[in-house]
Amino acid sequence: MAQTQSSWRPTPQRDSLGPLTGLRDFVDRLAASSPARLALLSFSGVILVFTLILSLPFSSADGQFTPLHQALFTATSAVCVTGLTVVSTAAHWSAFGHVMILIAIQVGGLGILTLASVLSLAVSRRLGVRGKLIAREAMNNAGRLGEVGGLLRVVVATSAVVEAVLTLFLAPAFMARGENFGEALWHGVFYAISSFNNAGFTPHSDGVVPYQYDLWILVPLMVGGFVGSLGFPVLMVFLRFKGRVRLWTLHAKLTVVVSLILVVVGAFLWGAMEWNNTRTIGGMAPGEKMVQAVFASVMTRSLGFNLVDMNHLTPSTLLLSDALMFAGGGSASTAGGIKVTTVAVMFLAIVAEARGDRDVRAYGRTIPQGVMRVAISVIVLAATLIMIACSILLAISGESLDRVLFDSISAFATVGLSTGLTSELPPAGVYVLTALMFFGRVGTITMATALALRQRSTLYHYPEERPIIG
Structure with missing residues (x-):
């Protein structure tokens, strides 16, 4: 009888755990074969969840269902920390909707897989090899495998500290502008999370x-936006080596140098192009013009807040903004674009080719x-x-190329600036x-890897032959 019971009891247990076991095995196989594909599915799943939440009546201020294309766009913009909107964030969404958008921004900024790995670390106090591989993929292979657990702690701790410090500065500033304590604290928290995560969402109707x-x-x-755009691997180097620049990694040096160059050059060119434009900053004092130029340069890197109407910019400034948005911020950061290290590597390759060097070198x-x-x-894939x-x-809207190109680059680079075209588009x-x-947001290389059915490795090489270039 005991034998019969022992053989009978595990059966319903296995049956009841069957779906969960199957799901776990599927995730294990997917993580082992392609962490990038798992990242793709995870981001898709989270976006769908927030789309469902935002489409419900209690998420909107008028208590009505939000159309699918508006809910999906807002959820994608929040999770992908973009900031583009098709409805007014302040007017359309309820207090619950604002909270959901803020949570989506935080989840998207940290990264779905990074957040999942942190939860795993908090529960089990350790990450397995599979968890480290997933987290490492989520942070663009930043750091050695054994460092991923520490990097995850730095990600969450740094985000919390920076956002808290930003709130401490912003909340009193809003109180000084006439808001009560509750409103000022809420707006301080909202802007702190939105800026550090380079989201560009604003709870005010006029931004x-x-x-x-x-x-x-x-x-x-x-x-907050600049620090968030550097990336967690760079911040980890700062925490470890402080001001000892010679000990910084090549990635950290390239990210910081190119980021500062883009901010300074972008501010100078933006200010020069708009200096006499009375529709933007032409009527301001010189000091105010310089502040506006620096702010605009930082915002176009991926943050997305704006102080002037994008439609009032000169064509030259629009083109400059396109270039800055396309470059974006640092790898494994809350910023978008093709990343500043990509720009640096291509520039260094061009310099090496012009000098006739066989190798591309930087900082030894x-x-x-x-x-x-x-x-x-x-x-190439981003441009395509x-x-x-x-x-x-262009075919759908019939608008001019400059407006379409600006909003398209802003969407791809997850910036959030707009000429107003986004809210005018049909579904x-x-x-x-x-x-x-x-x-x-997912990344062009991650997307290409996720969609690849298999990896090919060949044991032979064809003879070399140089085609004519240029």
């Missing part, structure tokens, strides 16, 4: 335009050929996706920009 002369608000937004290190192939792939999206949007155009935001 940050009323604060265009308030440095107590503008400076924290710029600092040689950059492998494989890294340059990845950089070329990222640039933007070109396809622009072609479709078909909204879906195009939604896909572009998703591709931009």
